[in-house]
Amino acid sequence: xxxxxxxxxxxxxxxxxxxxxxxxxxxxxxxxxxxxxxxxxxxxxxxxxxxxxxxxxxxxxxxxxxxxxxxxxxxxxxxxxxxxxxxxxxxxxxxxxxxxxxxxxxxxxxxxxxxxxxxxxxxxxxxxxxxxxxxxxxxxxxxxxxxxxxxxxxxxxxxxxxxxxxxxxxxxxxxxxxxxxxxxxxxxxxxxxxxxxxxxxxxxxxxxxxxxxxxxxxxxxxxxxxxxxxxxxxxxxxxxxxxxxxxxxxxxxxxxxxxxxxxxxxxxxxxxxxxxxxxxxxxxxxxxxxxxxxxxxxxxxxxxxxxxxxxxxxxxxxxxxxxxxxxxxxxxxxxxxxxxxxxxxxxxxxxxxxxxxxxxxxxxxxxxxxxxxxxxxxxxxxxxxxxxxxxxxxxxxxxxxxxxxxxxxxxxxxxxxxxxxxxxxxxxxxxxxxxxxxxxxxxx
Numbered sequence: 553x554x555x556x557x558x559x560x561x562x563x564x565x566x567x568x569x570x571x572x573x574x575x576x577x578x579x580x581x582x583x584x585x586x587x588x589x590x591x592x593x594x595x596x597x598x599x600x601x602x603x604x605x606x607x608x609x610x611x612x613x614x615x616x617x618x619x620x621x622x623x624x625x626x627x628x629x630x631x632x633x634x635x636x637x638x639x640x641x642x643x644x645x646x647x648x649x650x651x652x653x654x655x656x657x658x659x660x661x662x663x664x665x666x667x668x669x670x671x672x673x674x675x676x677x678x679x680x681x682x683x684x685x686x687x688x689x690x691x692x693x694x695x696x697x698x699x700x701x702x703x704x705x706x707x708x709x710x711x712x713x714x715x716x717x718x719x720x721x722x723x724x725x726x727x728x729x730x731x732x733x734x735x736x737x738x739x740x741x742x743x744x745x746x747x748x749x750x751x752x753x754x755x756x757x758x759x760x761x762x763x764x765x766x767x768x769x770x771x772x773x774x775x776x777x778x779x780x781x782x783x784x785x786x787x788x789x790x791x792x793x794x795x796x797x798x799x800x801x802x803x804x805x806x807x808x809x810x811x812x813x814x815x816x817x818x819x820x821x822x823x824x825x826x827x828x829x830x831x832x833x834x835x836x837x838x839x840x841x842x843x844x845x846x847x848x849x850x851x852x853x854x855x856x857x858x859x860x861x862x863x864x865x866x867x868x869x870x871x872x873x874x875x876x877x878x879x880x881x882x883x884x885x886x887x888x889x890x891x892x893x894x895x896x897x898x899x900x901x902x903x904x905x906x907x908x909x910x911x912x913x914x915x916x917x918x919x920x921x922x923x924x925x926x927x928x929x930x931x932x933x934x935x936x937x938x939x940x941x942x943x944x945x946x947x948x949x950x951x952x953x954x955x956x957x958x959x960x961x962x963x964x965x966x967x968x969x970x971x972x973x974x975x976x977x978x979x980x981x982x983x984x985x986x987x988x989x990x991x992x993x994x995x996x
Contacts, residue, residue, distance in 0.1 A: 586693050586709035595678070595687060595715040595952035596765050596985060598658055601642040603693055603709065606634040613650065613698040613705065614642065616660040617667075617690045621679045625667035626954070628660050631697040649697060652975055661689065661715075662978040664954040673877075673958045673967040675947075678717050682764040683724045683737075686714040687952075715952065717761050719768040727774070732799045733784055734776045735760050736806075737767035744810035745772040746996035747803045749796075749829075749836075753820030754788060754850060755962050756780025762817070765950050769989055772809045774799060778825070793855035796825065797833050804835045813837025813902065815992050820915070820946070824849050827924070830900045832858065837902035838995035840988050843909060843917045843946045846924035847887035847894045863893045877958045877967045881913045887923070897924055898931035903995045905937050907984050909944030913971030917946070939987060941980035945972025951982040 584605040593599050606612060611633055618626040630647035634640050643657035651663035666674045678687045690712050696705035718724075721740025727733060735758060739745055748771045750763040756779050763775035776799050779785045804814050815838035818826030823844020830839035832855050848860040863885045871879040887894050897904070906921035918940055928936055941948075947956055947970050955974040958967040 584693060584708035586691060586711040588691065588711055588713050592686060592714040592716055594719060594765070594768055595717045595761075596769075596950045598951075598982075599661075599713065600657070601660070601691065603634070603640040604638065606638040606640060606708070608634065608636045608638055610634045610638065610695070611697050612640065612708065613694045613696065614660060615692045615694065615698075615704060616664060617692070618664060618676065618687065619690075620676070624674060625670055626664040626674075626676050627667045628663040628665065628954075629698065630660055649699075654975075656975055658951070658978070658982075659975065660691070661952075662954055663974055664689075665956075673956070673960050675956055675959055676954050678761050678952075680760075682760055683718040683722055686716045689713040689715060717764045717768070717952070722764065722767045724764070727802075728782075729802050730798055731795055732776070732802055733782050734758060734774055734799070735763065736803075737764050737773045737775070738808050739767050739770050739772065743772070743808040745770060745808055746992060747772045747806065747809035747814040748774070748992060748996070749799055749803060749814065749816040750775045751778070751816065751818035751822030751825055753822050756786075756788075761952075762950055765952070766817075766989075771989075771992065772803070772806065774803050788851045790851055791825070791853045793828060793832055793853060793858075796829055797835075797855075800829065800833050800835050810996075813996065815839065815996050817842070817988065817992075819843055819948070821850055823917075824895065827895045827897060827900075827904070828853060828855075828860070830902045830904060831895055831897055832899070834901070838905075838992055839900070839902060840905045840907065840991065841921070841924075842907040842948050842984075843912055843915060844906075844920065845884070845887065845915055845917070846897070846920045846927070847890070849884070859892075860895065861890060861893050863887050863890055873969070877969050878961070878964065879913060879969045881916065881969070881971075884915060887920070894927075895924075897928055898933055900933075900935065903935050903937075903991070904928075905939065905988065905991045907939045907948055907988065908941070909946060909948055909972055909977070909980065910940055910942045911944055911971040911973070912946045913969040914946040937991065939984055941976070941984070943973040943976030944980040945970040945977055948977075948981055948984055950985050951978065953981060954978075 630650040652659040694704040723738040725736040758777040763773035766773035817840040819842040823841040853860040865883040908917040
């Protein structure tokens with residue numbers, strides 16, 4: 553149910569609420585309808601959005617709205633014209649205005665952003681109960697082309713879309729095993745399944761949605777926090793790779809996980825941790841490095857007799873844009889000036905997939921991936937693959953994740969520029985998600 557305040561905002565903006573899927577108005581040919589298939593769907597799965605019962609060439613606006621469990625609103629819109637039969641297929645009809653232009657079948661979901669009354673630069677995240685509750689998107693079809701800041705036209709039809717992060721039968725286990733904390737997601741069935749550890753960046757805490765989607769796609773996935781959760785350190789302190797080795801050992805020994813090795817997927821800071829794991833931990837045989845660095849970043853890393861100092865950000869190099877958004881693209885120190893910080897990837901026996909956006913404004917991840925590949929080639933290694941995407945920023949996530957121009961940084965307290973162009977970035981997410989799964993299946 554919509555909260556009282558949120559419901560009032562909805563009513564003021566969209567008009568009286570009617571049950572999803574019901575017609576709310578008529579074109580000249582009869583009642584307008586709005587349909588979405590498949591319904592329900594997994595959050596990383598494309599959907600087809602169609603309207604019927606419109607007048608020939610009628611101008612309409614499609615709007616999407618999400619109300620999170622914290623009662624934050626995210627919305628998007630696109631303007632269309634029905635065909636000569638009064639039909640509209642978002643997968644074939646170009647958007648003529650709104651939050652994107654052209655034929656983009658998933659454009660309404662990809663361009664969801666905080667509504668005008670909300671704090672900007674927030675990321676849309678699913679509810680905490682991933683296996684028991686979907687992300688609900690409410691679609692509404694309005695007459696006319698609604699311009700930004702104007703009250704939408706008459707509602708012609710509505711439809712609710714349930715986007716699940718968990719397919720039926722996925723099992724969720726909250727993990728407290730030795731020092732290891734996190735959430736283990738197991739696919740339905742007896743298995744065994746390929747095992748993957750999932751790491752995010754320096755935002756801290758436990759992020760589960762990617763691991764849950766991986767389980768829905770056949771992986772035993774461990775969402776592994778490393779600070780800012782339960783009894784783990786609350787801030788970034790020196791890392792000891794033994795914690796990550798203990799997690800790898802737990803997953804490798806799990807009766808539902810098949811060998812001979814496990815994989816790890818990491819984003820941002822999690823990416824250089826993923827590279828360190830495949831370099832030093834033998835049980836890790838496949839590593840996906842998304843928007844990362846070829847050196848150890850942010851805090852020093854220890855493992856047995858190994859010590860990797862960190863490269864850090866020089867905050868004096870931050871550029872403040874006119875919008876107030878911070879550009880960090882020139883702040884990270886050059887790893888080549890601190891050779892001991894560079895991860896000795898030539899020691900890795902497994903396979904590595906680098907995924908980078910060519911317009912990454914937080915890390916120059918394409919350059920760092922090329923430096924890593926150069927080092928591997930120098931040592932006669934070819935155990936890598938590079939996915940490099942033009943027009944793509946830093947936060948490359950599963951295709952259920954809308955584009956974020958900037959995100960409020962946990963430490964700086966200000967929005968930080970992510971880079972990329974909305975539609976190019978989201979197509980890169982769609983393509984890389986498929987290829988990441990193929991890579992992990994191949995090497996696990």
